[in-house]
Amino acid sequence: MNRGEIEAAARRIEAREFIRRTPLWKLPGTALGVECAEVWLKLEQFQVGGSFKGRGMLNLGVKCEVFVPTVSSPMKQAKLRELGAQVVVTGAVYAEALEACLARQQQSGALLTHAYDQPEVVAGAGTLAREIEGQGAGAPDSVLVSVGGGGLIAGIAAWFEQRARVVALEPELAPTLHAARKAGEPVDVAVSGVAADSLGAKRIGAIAWEITQRHVRDSLLLPDAAIRDAQLWLWKQMKIAVEPAAALGLAALHTGVYRPRADEKVCLVICGANLDPATLA
Amino acid sequence: MNRGEIEAAARRIEAREFIRRTPLWKLPGTALGVECAEVWLKLEQFQVGGSFKGRGMLNLGVKCEVFVPTVSSPMKQAKLRELGAQVVVTGAVYAEALEACLARQQQSGALLTHAYDQPEVVAGAGTLAREIEGQGAGAPDSVLVSVGGGGLIAGIAAWFEQRARVVALEPELAPTLHAARKAGEPVDVAVSGVAADSLGAKRIGAIAWEITQRHVRDSLLLPDAAIRDAQLWLWKQMKIAVEPAAALGLAALHTGVYRPRADEKVCLVICGANLDPATLA
Numbered sequence: 001m002n003r004g005e006i007e008a009a010a011r012r013i014e015a016r017e018f019i020r021r022t023p024l025w026k027l028p029g030t031a032l033g034v035e036c037a038e039v040w041l042k043l044e045q046f047q048v049g050g051s052f053k054g055r056g057m058l059n060l061g062v063k064c065e066v067f068v069p070t071v072s073s074p075m076k077q078a079k080l081r082e083l084g085a086q087v088v089v090t091g092a093v094y095a096e097a098l099e100a101c102l103a104r105q106q107q108s109g110a111l112l113t114h115a116y117d118q119p120e121v122v123a124g125a126g127t128l129a130r131e132i133e134g135q136g137a138g139a140p141d142s143v144l145v146s147v148g149g150g151g152l153i154a155g156i157a158a159w160f161e162q163r164a165r166v167v168a169l170e171p172e173l174a175p176t177l178h179a180a181r182k183a184g185e186p187v188d189v190a191v192s193g194v195a196a197d198s199l200g201a202k203r204i205g206a207i208a209w210e211i212t213q214r215h216v217r218d219s220l221l222l223p224d225a226a227i228r229d230a231q232l233w234l235w236k237q238m239k240i241a242v243e244p245a246a247a248l249g250l251a252a253l254h255t256g257v258y259r260p261r262a263d264e265k266v267c268l269v270i271c272g273a274n275l276d277p278a279t280l281a
Numbered sequence: 282m283n284r285g286e287i288e289a290a291a292r293r294i295e296a297r298e299f300i301r302r303t304p305l306w307k308l309p310g311t312a313l314g315v316e317c318a319e320v321w322l323k324l325e326q327f328q329v330g331g332s333f334k335g336r337g338m339l340n341l342g343v344k345c346e347v348f349v350p351t352v353s354s355p356m357k358q359a360k361l362r363e364l365g366a367q368v369v370v371t372g373a374v375y376a377e378a379l380e381a382c383l384a385r386q387q388q389s390g391a392l393l394t395h396a397y398d399q400p401e402v403v404a405g406a407g408t409l410a411r412e413i414e415g416q417g418a419g420a421p422d423s424v425l426v427s428v429g430g431g432g433l434i435a436g437i438a439a440w441f442e443q444r445a446r447v448v449a450l451e452p453e454l455a456p457t458l459h460a461a462r463k464a465g466e467p468v469d470v471a472v473s474g475v476a477a478d479s480l481g482a483k484r485i486g487a488i489a490w491e492i493t494q495r496h497v498r499d500s501l502l503l504p505d506a507a508i509r510d511a512q513l514w515l516w517k518q519m520k521i522a523v524e525p526a527a528a529l530g531l532a533a534l535h536t537g538v539y540r541p542r543a544d545e546k547v548c549l550v551i552c553g554a555n556l557d558p559a560t561l562a
């Protein structure tokens with residue numbers, strides 16, 4: 001995975017005019033209650049489908065059956081159907097849906113597209129980092145990214161390499177990368193908590209493992225209460241309506257789990273927005 | 282009211298670092314289901330307080346008592362209190378709260394700040410148009426603006442003058458500008474409907490009347506159902522959570538009440554976001 005593959009993915013995506021170039025909003029740190037020079041919000045929750053996921057899928061661009069676990073939100077399932085996918089809801093968590101997907105693939109001979117552990121998918125996710133750098137007129141000092149299976153952080157770290165400090169954030173209750181680092185290799189973890197719907201992969205992807213070992217120094221954990229507080233803060237103070245998974249960056253700043261320098265420009269990747277808005281009330 | 286006063290207001294506002302520079306999001310028309318070259322979304326619902334209103338108030342910058350009618354949302358009242366205002370909830374609709382405010386002002390001798398019919402307030406609102414032009418690297422072809430008392434459209438029209446086509450949009454159930462044009466002068470109207478909370482002024486302001494007569498050709502009306510449809514579309518398709526008042530521009534495009542040219546760049550002013558998110562579910 002390198003910048004060339006991400007550039008190629010960006011060209012393919014741009015040609016189709018389906019994926020949106022989401023806003024990058026630069027704010028003084030104080031606007032977010034953070035003592036640093038700037039906070040950049042990459043508002044990727046405005047992406048088609050409410051998530052960066054389309055960047056990888058459109059880099060493949062095929063008719064599809066999508067396998068999701070019963071823990072996935074009905075909003076998300078409805079959205080997938082609306083976009084033309086045949087949706088199969090099966091298994092309690094991500095890993096079980098993946099198993100069903102693999103069985104179906106063997107039977108049908110269809111092309112298998114992994115949710116995060118596939119080069120095209122990671123390259124597609126990397127286009128988000130390329131977009132941040134273009135819109136920001138340069139790389140930020142640091143990028144705070146939520147990690148589930150690791151497809152997004154792999155793409156972002158592959159793009160920035162050492163030019164920005166890419167920080168991995170995970171819920172304490174879904175710590176795939178953190179557990180892998182402790183074990184010295186990817187291992188299965190139990191997943192639960194407020195962000196299990198979107199960050200609830202059972203194991204960090206092999207591609208993400210390899211890339212993050214090279215380019216990501218910090219792997220930090222956040223308790224559910226801090227994630228939920230940050231999610232509600234984003235709505236109440238910023239009128240940004242997003243899932244818990246989108247709030248880990250702000251939670252890390254508000255709790256001090258990540259402490260930027262005074263002159264730092266921190267970028268938060270805000271994604272996704274497949275939530276029941278009543279949960280913000 | 283001229284561009285110089287708006288420039289001066291912008292400098293005062295910038296010096297205080299409280300008002301946010303909200304994102305301008307440029308999209309191809311097709312992303313909004315509209316057959317025109319570009320739609321620019323000025324995401325002013327992300328402004329401090331969820332609305333452009335702070336732009337005018339900070340151009341004054343004083344301790345205050347705020348008078349609001351009982352129709353105003355509890356969310357909005359809570360937000361005002363949080364920002365340090367003493368909030369007086371009185372009267373059924375805007376005009377009655379204004380009466381109580383005037384009585385209190387006579388008694389206290391405090392400086393009266395009108396919600397829309399005051400030069401400083403209009404100049405503050407105009408900074409939003411200046412910001413659009415700066416961020417857009419030029420003026421759009423047209424700007425679609427929701428009208429209540431007219432403070433926002435007055436500021437926007439005073440900034441753009443004839444350099445962009447400024448279009449006034451009102452709910453059929455709160456038609457202050459439309460009724461004034463019919464009568465040849467500002468007149469009282471009955472107000473009700475989905476946007477009465479934020480667009481429910483009883484009469485167009487004198488400043489807005491004067492400026493819109495010079496610079497605004499189109500005064501268009503929208504039924505509540507179209508406004509509500511557009512509000513829900515913004516949430517479901519764009520993940521933008523806003524009040525009905527913020528959706529009039531999209532409603533005008535979706536219903537064909539306003540039909541842009543094929544090569545037109547249309548800017549929608551999206552404001553505000555003081556809503557109960559459960560109303561989007």
